[in-house]
Amino acid sequence: MIPAENKAGRLRRRLWRERAVFVVLLGAGVAYYYLAIRGVGGPCLIALDGQPVVVVKNRAVANRVLNEIKREAGEAEGLKFLQQVTFHHVAAEGNRIVSDVEAMRVLSPRLTLVVNGAGVFANDRLVFGLPNQQEAMRALSHLLKELSPPDPELTRAFRERVRVRDTPVPLSLFLPSADGVMDKVRAQTAPRGVHVVQRGESAWVISGKYHVSLEALAYANPNLDLKLLHAEDRITLPGEGPPLTVISWKEVEEPIRSGPFAGKTQTVRIAYENGRQVERVVIRRPRREEPRRPETRHAARKPRSRPAVPRQNPQEAAPAPAQITGKLAPASPDDPPSENNTTP
Numbered sequence: 062m063i064p065a066e067n068k069a070g071r072l073r074r075r076l077w078r079e080r081a082v083f084v085v086l087l088g089a090g091v092a093y094y095y096l097a098i099r100g101v102g103g104p105c106l107i108a109l110d111g112q113p114v115v116v117v118k119n120r121a122v123a124n125r126v127l128n129e130i131k132r133e134a135g136e137a138e139g140l141k142f143l144q145q146v147t148f149h150h151v152a153a154e155g156n157r158i159v160s161d162v163e164a165m166r167v168l169s170p171r172l173t174l175v176v177n178g179a180g181v182f183a184n185d186r187l188v189f190g191l192p193n194q195q196e197a198m199r200a201l202s203h204l205l206k207e208l209s210p211p212d213p214e215l216t217r218a219f220r221e222r223v224r225v226r227d228t229p230v231p232l233s234l235f236l237p238s239a240d241g242v243m244d245k246v247r248a249q250t251a252p253r254g255v256h257v258v259q260r261g262e263s264a265w266v267i268s269g270k271y272h273v274s275l276e277a278l279a280y281a282n283p284n285l286d287l288k289l290l291h292a293e294d295r296i297t298l299p300g301e302g303p304p305l306t307v308i309s310w311k312e313v314e315e316p317i318r319s320g321p322f323a324g325k326t327q328t329v330r331i332a333y334e335n336g337r338q339v340e341r342v343v344i345r346r347p348r349r350e351e352p353r354r355p356e357t358r359h360a361a362r363k364p365r366s367r368p369a370v371p372r373q374n375p376q377e378a379a380p381a382p383a384q385i386t387g388k389l390a391p392a393s394p395d396d397p398p399s400e401n402n403t404t405p
Contacts, residue, residue, distance in 0.1 A: 104158050106149040113149075115167050120148055134174045134232055143173040143229060175229035183221035188304040189242060190230025197225045200239035201305075204231045207243060208307035208335045212332065215333070220306040251299040252281065253283045258294040271298055280337065302335075309333045312344070322347050 105120045106113055107127075117123050131140050160168070179197040180190040191197045205217045235332060236242050263294050264287035279287055281299035290296075310332040317325050328345035331338065 071148065074367075084124040104151050104153050104156055106151045106156070107164070108147045108149060109144045109168075109171055111145070111147070115164050116151060116158050117161070117164050118158055120150075122161060122164075123148055126161055126168065129161075130165060130169055130172060131174065137176050137235065137237075139177050140174055140232070141176075141229075143175045143231070144171070146172075176232060176235050176389040177227070178230045178235060179225055180230050180234075182224045182226070183219075183305055185222075187228070187230070187234060189245075190228070190235045191239065192225070192237065192243070194225055196239050199294065200236075200242040201225075203239055203243050204303070205307055207246065208303055208305075209309040210333055210336055212309075212311065214311045215309040216311065217307060217309045220308050220334075223305065246303050250303055251300050253298040253300050254279065256296045256298055258290050258292055258296060260292045264288070264290060264296075267296060273299060277302070283337070307335055310340075317347075321349075341366055384388065 089365075103119060105118070105123045106116050106117050107123050108114060117126065127142075127146065134140065151173065176190070178190045178192050179194040180187050181197050181201065182188065189200075191200060201219075201223065209215055209217050235244065253271075256271070258267070264278060266273055268278055275287065277299045278296065281297045285294065310330060312328055312330050314326045315329050317323055317327055325347040327343050327347065330340070330342050330344045332340035
């Protein structure tokens with residue numbers, strides 16, 4: 062039988078051993094946190110999508126550099142990097158350790174900041190994004206009205222195939238509200254200035270000088286013939302085109318003022334593109350009336366129908382001739398007898 066004193070001593074020694082093990086494990090965990098998680102103990106390599114980019118002093122510096130890049134980008138909620146950013150501990154020998162400023166200069170152009178939101182796609186190309194789908198639909202409704210004439214009878218639609226879906230949106234295309242979309246579109250489409258034509262300049266030379274297309278120049282100067290430019294002519298330099306193209310149209314009834322159909326009406330289709338009229342075509346004209354033929358005075362005579370003559374069987378005996386009694390027998394019962402038909 063084990064004495065009670067020996068049993069108590071064993072329990073105390075066991076308790077001290079367990080406490081020592083706990084302290085060792087706690088110390089190892091703290092050391093791992095500072096060395097592996099915080100990385101204060103050695104150089105840290107920052108990799109983007111598995112590709113090494115830059116080496117900084119430690120992991121704490123790496124986190125500080127990335128947070129500073131986010132802070133300079135803006136205050137948008139849920140801001141994150143599109144690329145996968147990973148940290149790797151490396152040896153100090155053979156690796157160039159850069160400062161915080163140089164690390165930001167190297168990482169900033171390679172990182173793409175995105176925000177989770179509702180992206181607006183035109184023909185599968187992301188044109189802008191908003192916080193949610195309700196705000197995106199409101200922005201599209203504003204664009205339909207902004208980029209078409211203020212006519213309630215117009216039918217409006219986008220030329221592109223437009224879709225809205227939740228997706229990570231690059232910060233450069235993210236807008237906080239539908240009003241922000243309209244402000245950006247107005248700034249993009251506003252004229253950039255006016256160019257005074259010099260002697261010998263053509264529209265092609267001007268378009269190359271300002272990096273705009275001839276179509277954009279013609280669109281911004283509807284009252285100017287670009288093929289016949291003269292010195293001192295003033296050409297409006299257009300801004301960028303809107304992210305979406307709005308087409309609108311209506312059909313109207315217009316009176317015909319001259320010609321064989323004067324006084325009648327015709328249907329005209331008027332079409333617009335981003336607020337500018339691009340088509341005016343007659344789609345329905347009045348029908349030309351055919352001249353009436355004069356009616357005949359007498360109705361067309363119907364051909365007389367001859368009475369059917371019964372066929373006679375040749376085998377039957379012919380009737381006996383009529384007996385002459387001073388007057389010839391009439392040729393038929395219907396014919397009246399004639400006084401001239403007498404015997405000599």
